[in-house]
Amino acid sequence: MAVYFLDSSALVKRYISETGSAWVLRLCDLAQNNEIMIAAITGVEIIAAITRRSRSGSILSQDAIAVCDQFKNDLQSEYQVVEITEGIINSAIELAQIYGLRGYDAVQLAACLAVNALCIANGLPPMTLVSADAELNTAAASEHIFVENPNNYP
Numbered sequence: 001m002a003v004y005f006l007d008s009s010a011l012v013k014r015y016i017s018e019t020g021s022a023w024v025l026r027l028c029d030l031a032q033n034n035e036i037m038i039a040a041i042t043g044v045e046i047i048a049a050i051t052r053r054s055r056s057g058s059i060l061s062q063d064a065i066a067v068c069d070q071f072k073n074d075l076q077s078e079y080q081v082v083e084i085t086e087g088i089i090n091s092a093i094e095l096a097q098i099y100g101l102r103g104y105d106a107v108q109l110a111a112c113l114a115v116n117a118l119c120i121a122n123g124l125p126p127m128t129l130v131s132a133d134a135e136l137n138t139a140a141a142s143e144h145i146f147v148e149n150p151n152n153y154p
Contacts, residue, residue, distance in 0.1 A: 008045035020150030099139035
């Protein structure tokens with residue numbers, strides 16, 4: 001079993017077809033027995049991304065509704081959701097200042113770092129961040145987090 005932390009830029013690929021979608025689908029396949037961790041804010045970001053694509057016309061409205069419903073179902077059963085605590089917020093503030101990250105990206109990285117610390121403390125292998133965001137990936141690598149960019153798997 002491997003532990004992966006998916007940010008929104010990666011997880012959205014499971015629901016909207018784009019570069020890296022096939023790789024993310026394999027990663028999330030229950031038969032792979034991977035542990036998929038996401039920050040609680042990811043739910044908001046995924047629904048917003050799908051809805052924005054519907055409004056721009058890149059996906060049909062009825063498809064967006066179906067995809068949002070599928071994501072909401074998966075959210076209940078397929079992901080380990082990391083709650084955003086005061087400690088994670090404080091860490092995100094520091095990370096935003098150090099790396100110049102956007103607000104939610106800093107929260108994503110802070111949540112990832114918190115989970116990774118728990119993995120290591122409990123004798124589990126280090127976690128891998130899966131993200132298609134270059135700035136977030138650079139910051140995560142600087143924090144000694146393993147990073148996979150699904151865009152590298154067309």
